[in-house]
Amino acid sequence: MQLAKLLFLYMCKFSGLFFLSSCICRKKLQILCYHGLSFDDEHNFQPKLSMQPHKFRKRMIFLKEKGFEVLALQEGLAILTDGKIKKRSVVITFDDGFHNFFTLAKPILMEFGFPSTVYVTSYYVKHGNPVFRLAVRYMFWKSRKKKNEIFADIPCMTLFGFEKEDTEKEIMWKLIEYAENYMDEENRRRLSEFLGKKMGISFQDIDRRGLWHLMTPNEIEAIARSGVDVQLHTHRHRFPLDANIAKQEIEENRAVLEPIVGKKMRHFCYPSGVWNKTHWKALKEAGCYSATTCESRMNSAKTPLLALGRFLDAEDIPQIEFEAEIYGFKDLLRYIFRFSKKGTRSVE
Ligand SMILES: [Zn+2]
Known part of the structure; x- marks a missing residue:
């Protein structure tokens, strides 16, 4: 589908439609x-x-x-x-x-x-800290550790409302939402460092390099x-x-x-x-x-x-x-699409 779309755009470009649309727009x-x-x-x-x-x-x-x-x-x-x-x-x-x-x-x-x-x-x-939700999501994305390895032996995990069948993604979002709603900046930073350790990713390194x-x-x-x-x-x-x-x-x-x-x-x-x-x-x-x-x-x-x-x-x-x-070609396509939809509706 993506290939067909790209081919279509190349054909439109080489047949002069990009130039035409840039004149119209x-x-x-x-x-x-x-x-x-x-x-x-x-x-x-x-x-x-x-x-x-x-x-x-x-x-x-x-x-x-x-x-x-x-x-x-x-x-x-x-x-x-x-x-x-x-x-x-x-x-x-x-x-x-x-x-x-x-x-x-x-x-x-x-x-x-x-x-x-x-x-x-x-x-x-x-x-002055990395954006919490981005740093945590980045560590989850980067970590090769599995859910059980990350969350094993953490006693306070029930605090975040986790359930056994939660996927790793659901756990991540519950953690982020809890920390953003109930923790102050200092504790969120501590949590980021702690999670980094459990996931085998250095939060300090993320911080030092200015990521997020x-x-x-x-x-x-x-x-x-x-x-x-x-x-x-x-x-x-x-x-x-x-x-x-x-x-x-x-x-x-x-x-x-x-x-x-x-x-x-x-x-x-x-x-x-x-x-x-x-x-x-x-x-x-x-x-x-x-x-x-x-x-x-x-x-x-x-x-x-x-x-x-x-x-x-x-x-x-x-x-x-x-x-x-x-060049405004996509703008023109959107206009034609909207116009044709309106036309269809009026016929109906
Ligand atoms: Zn923004």
């Missing part, structure tokens, strides 16, 4: 979304979260060679709303603010002179000074429908980040891309001008600024699919 803005680049094997663990640096570099070479205009978010939105986009334009964004943005992605972006926006979630910036770490305040300050646009992504990576909690998340996020970057932040990214129109009131009251989703679609002058589409580029996206998105 020339007044639209493509926003690219990345999460992080991998130091080691993180892209095998979570291909949507980590991409190999050489693959990301190849994407940047493509943008440069094909003459795409890479714009800063604010500038891109300004010319989009004014209807002044003249050529194929792209905005590059990174979510979460991983440490690897500072060490791996920023040098590549600087090499090409491309502006970028990083949406930073601030809880782990403040606490977010940027430190000094690193955020440095990227902001070098021109990277740092923006909002909530404090705890959650954005419930409850307007008070949602606003509090933005306020706490601002309280950590704005003193570091020294500017008022007005752009927001929905955590995990989950959004609802109900959020818009809270976003407006919190002074947010734009908000990005993870829905693959290009943006036109009519797109609501609080529901901007983005293409989530990742390790598991083949180059031809990336090209189909960036």
Whole structure:
């Protein structure tokens, strides 16, 4: 199926349909979304979260060679709303603010002179530990030990609500949820070290190498000074429908980040891309001008600024699919598909 899809895309590209779609979509803005680049094997663990640096570099070479205009978010939105986009334009964004943005992605972006926006979630910036749920999931993925070897002779395991028939994955999630709901940061760190020992993985090594770490305040300050646009992504990576909690998340996020970057932040990214129109009131009251989703679609002058589409580029996206998105061909296919579905419904 995947092969058939790729063959179809190659045929469309070589028959000129990518070029045609880029002409049709020339007044639209493509926003690219990345999460992080991998130091080691993180892209095998979570291909949507980590991409190999050489693959990301190849994407940047493509943008440069094909003459795409890479714009800063604010500038891109300004010319989009004014209807002044003249050529194929792209905005590059990174979510979460991983440490690897500072060490791996920023040098590549600087090499090409491309502006970028990083949406930073601030809880782990403040606490300086690897993101708990990612570090634990990574250790479970990496460990070759079986469930019985890991959990044998741990007396307090009943505390987490385990049942005998639970799979390893169910146990992992129960552990994560318990620790996130009932433990403080210090005990979560102790638990990570303990689990690492039981699984034969060094948590200290993960920590020392900066895997699953977010940027430190000094690193955020440095990227902001070098021109990277740092923006909002909530404090705890959650954005419930409850307007008070949602606003509090933005306020706490601002309280950590704005003193570091020294500017008022007005752009927001929905955590995990989950959004609802109900959020818009809270976003407006919190002074947010734009908000990005993870829905693959290009943006036109009519797109609501609080529901901007983005293409989530990742390790598991083949180059031809990336090209189909960036030239607007996939956008066109989605439009045709929606249109044909509407047509079918009206006939029914
Ligand atoms: Zn995120």
